[in-house]
Structures are given as C-alpha cells and as structure tokens.
Amino acid sequence: MAVYVLKLSVREHITKAIFLNARQCPTWGRLDLLSEPEPMTPAMEWQFWMGNEIGRRARAFLGAGELLQTAPVGLAARLSRGAVQDAESTLLFEVTLQSGAFVARADGLRRHQDGWELIEVKSSKSPEDGKVRRDHIEDIAYTLFVARLTRLTVHKCSLVLLNRDHTAPATGDKSAPNAGDMFVEVDVTDAA
Numbered sequence: 777m778a779v780y781v782l783k784l785s786v787r788e789h790i791t792k793a794i795f796l797n798a799r800q801c802p803t804w805g806r807l808d809l810l811s812e813p814e815p816m817t818p819a820m821e822w823q824f825w826m827g828n829e830i831g832r833r834a835r836a837f838l839g840a841g842e843l844l845q846t847a848p849v850g851l852a853a854r855l856s857r858g859a860v861q862d863a864e865s866t867l868l869f870e871v872t873l874q875s876g877a878f879v880a881r882a883d884g885l886r887r888h889q890d891g892w893e894l895i896e897v898k899s900s901k902s903p904e905d906g907k908v909r910r911d912h913i914e915d916i917a918y919t920l921f922v923a924r925l926t927r928l929t930v931h932k933c934s935l936v937l938l939n940r941d942h943t944a945p946a947t948g949d950k951s952a953p954n955a956g957d958m959f960v961e962v963d964v965t966d967a968a
Contacts (some may be wrong), residue, residue: 782908789849789879790934792918799914827899832882834897834936837959838884841867849879860885860892860928877924881921883936891929894920895936895961902937902960917968933968934961 787794787809798805816824819839835841845852853965859865871882884895896916898911916933923930939960 784872788877789874790877792880795878795915795918796911800805830899830938831897833881834959837936838869838886839867839894841869841884841886843869844871846870846872846881853879857926873919873922873926873928875922878922878925880922882917882923885928888931891931891949892923893932893934894923894930895934897936898938900937901940902962904940908935908962908964913964913967916964921966931965932963933965935964936961 790809794805794808797808810902835843842859842865845855849872853874856868856872859868859914860871866887869883871885873880882894883897884893885892888896894916896912896919898912898915900912903909912935916935920930920933936959939958942958
C-alpha cells in the first residue's frame with residue numbers, strides 16, 4: 777500500500793492580504809497561508825509598477841520623510857522600530873510593523889505631539905459621496921491592529937487617495953502633474 781504525504785509550505789508571517797482574505801473566507805485564508813505565492817503575471821507586474829508610481833508621488837505629496845527598508849521582514853521591522861523611537865523622525869515611509877506572526881507595512885507614519893498618524897495610500901479615487909470603500913477601511917484597520925500589538929500609539933488614521941477632481945496635463949505637456957493636486961487625505965480614524 778502506497779502512502780502519499782502532502783507537503784504543505786507554511787508561510788512564516790500573516791500578512792494583511794492573508795488576514796483580509798481569511799475574513800472573507802476562512803478556507804481562502806488558510807490556503808493562502810499554506811501555499812506558495814502565485815507567479816507574477818504581466819497584469820500583476822503592471823499593477824505593481826503602477827502602485828509603486830502612485831506611492832512615489834504620494835510620498836512627494838506628504839513631504840520630506842525617511843523611506844525605510846522593507847525586506848527581509850525581521851530586519852525591516854527592527855529598523856522601523858529604531859526609526860519610530862528616534863525623536864528626530866517626523867515622517868516615515870514603508871514602516872514594517874511586526875508582532876509575533878502578524879506583519880503589516882504602513883505606507884506612512886507622521887509624528888504628532890503624543891503619538892503617530894497612520895497613513896495608507898490607495899490608487900483609488902476619492903469618494904464622490906464621501907463614503908470611503910469598506911475594503912480600504914479594513915486594510916488600514918489591519919495595519920492599525922498590528923501597530924497596536926507593537927504598542928505604537930496611533931491617534932489618527934488617514935487614507936491618501938487620488939483626487940477625483942484632478943486632471944492630467946494636456947497631451948504633449950511633458951510636465952508632471954502637481955502632486956498637491958493629485959491627492960487628497962481623508963481622515964478615517966473613527967471607521968478604523
């Protein structure tokens with residue numbers, strides 16, 4: 777009689793994507809946790825490139841800050857803790873937060889007098905009706921959850937979204953759009 781062993785590759789960390797998928801469907805989350813990441817498709821590569829470009833422009837919109845290392849996770853989390861503890865740090869980008877198996881990356885942390893503002897950047901338009909998408913709230917709420925596990929004091933949560941009223945320069949105009957016109961900040965503290 778042959779015995780077959782199913783070899784499962786267990787991921788080391790529970791990321792935002794795994795956690796949010798598990799909220800939708802526990803089986804989906806478990807499969808995410810136990811399977812290898814899917815290979816990158818051309819569409820995924822495009823989304824990745826576009827997300828990086830939006831992130832770069834959003835950092836310009838938010839102002840001068842320190843861009844932190846993002847990998848490997850353990851080292852990135854240690855460097856992020858050091859930057860958060862540094863009294864000179866006022867605005868940090870790509871902050872890796874880790875508590876046990878839970879890992880999140882905040883697009884930005886802005887220091888306030890008695891704590892931090894958590895900032896997430898989304899490549900979605902600002903809401904026309906003022907209602908922020910539920911998935912955006914869940915996204916920032918997970919990052920807030922991990923931040924609180926690390927004992928980081930967060931007093932405000934903001935989303936940086938594409939300004940619905942922004943228009944790109946005319947065709948042939950090689951100047952980049954003004955980052956100040958391109959984005960809006962939305963306070964989602966209560967919802968998060």
